Amino acid sequence: MRRNPCSSKEGFNKGSWSATEDKILTDYIRAHGEGRWGKVPKGAGLSRCARSCRLRWLNYLRPDIKRGNISHEEEDLIIRLHNLLGNRWSLIAGRLPGRTDNEIKNYWNTVLKKKVQGQSVDMHSGEDERMNSKSQETIRCLKFGNSTGRNDPPSFPQDGKNKFGESLVDGDFFSETSFLAPEDCDLFNPLMDSNHEELCPRHLLDLNFFEIFESNLPKEHETLWWW
DNA sequence: AACCACCCCAACCGCAACAGT
DNA sequence: CACTGTTGCGGTTGGGGTGGT
The missing domain is CATH 1.10.10.60 (Homeodomain-like)
Known part of the structure; x- marks a missing residue:
């Protein structure tokens, strides 16, 4: 209508x-x-x-809007959340207090997308000597799976599709190449032991995904996941 | 100084889900 | 159940600013 x-x-x-x-x-x-x-x-x-x-x-x-440049920590979190969730700007913004979905969307489209694309080109040409920041590690993980040596890292589709637009069915949930930064791959390990029924993409794309995720986080990882 | 190209970001638009009747 | 209004989301646009020539 x-x-x-x-x-x-x-x-x-x-x-x-x-x-x-x-x-x-x-x-x-x-x-x-x-x-x-x-x-x-x-x-x-x-x-x-x-x-x-x-x-x-x-x-x-809104009085709680945060003004000023997006910090490296926020930028890194955006990249990692985008790897997990895709263009779910409102969900990403929900994890960045004071930032709006519109602001994050703009920042991604004007700054981060270029960075990610630039890194992708670098990797395909074999020039990855600059790949030393956490964000860059995220991209490495996104493209080639994790770099921690594990063979089957968990992965999380977005809208039923992976980063490259390929459809995933529920049964393929853990078989896709990782979208995660190495540290994220580590963080998601606890979820591998969780009730699989709770981890279907439909649920992951709801906010309660984060509740499940956070409740399974080891204490030492909480500060890493948050900023 | 004038022009142009590019970039950033606030705002708009279309769509879908939800709520109310 | 059907219809209508409201809200939220993500994609897109265009005006203004900035840097280069």
Whole structure:
């Protein structure tokens, strides 16, 4: 069914938000709370559609938004989570407090994708002398399996497909070439002993994957997984 | 200084799932 | 159950900034 996109509605402003609009929206949400976006434009007196208001709040005005450059630790986590989850930006953002899915998506598309592609070229040409950071190790693992010497590292498909768009069925869950950084491969070992029923891709793609994952983490790995 | 090409990122769009009636 | 409205997500776009010539 067709929705009502902002573009089809007459009388709504489009484009960049002014400082005045920001203040109106911020004041309204502080007074009334988040949610019920459909009532926000009228309630706040904004000539913006509900979705535009929601997006502006979530991606820019929210008080817990973290400003400034993405740190090396965050970048590394993004790469590793992307290897695990694919383009599930909201899930990735959920593991990076203060960062939005839009911000991470932009960062990936403008910075990290090039890095990953660049590393891929390096590896195929045999020039991997620069492969010494954790992120670079992630890529090595992504392309060629883990570097820890184990033969059958666990792997985690995204949307039923692996990194290269190949479909996976549940039964192939642990047989695919690893997407994981070497340290991630180690981290996921506890899951190999978990109830397999809990680890089907459908569940992994839900947030409770992380609950399962974290609950199986050895203590010494907790700080590694977090930042 | 003027022009151009490129890059970044805020915002928009289409789609699907969910909720309410 | 069908229909309609709402919300959330991921892909894409385009305006503004920046660097190079």
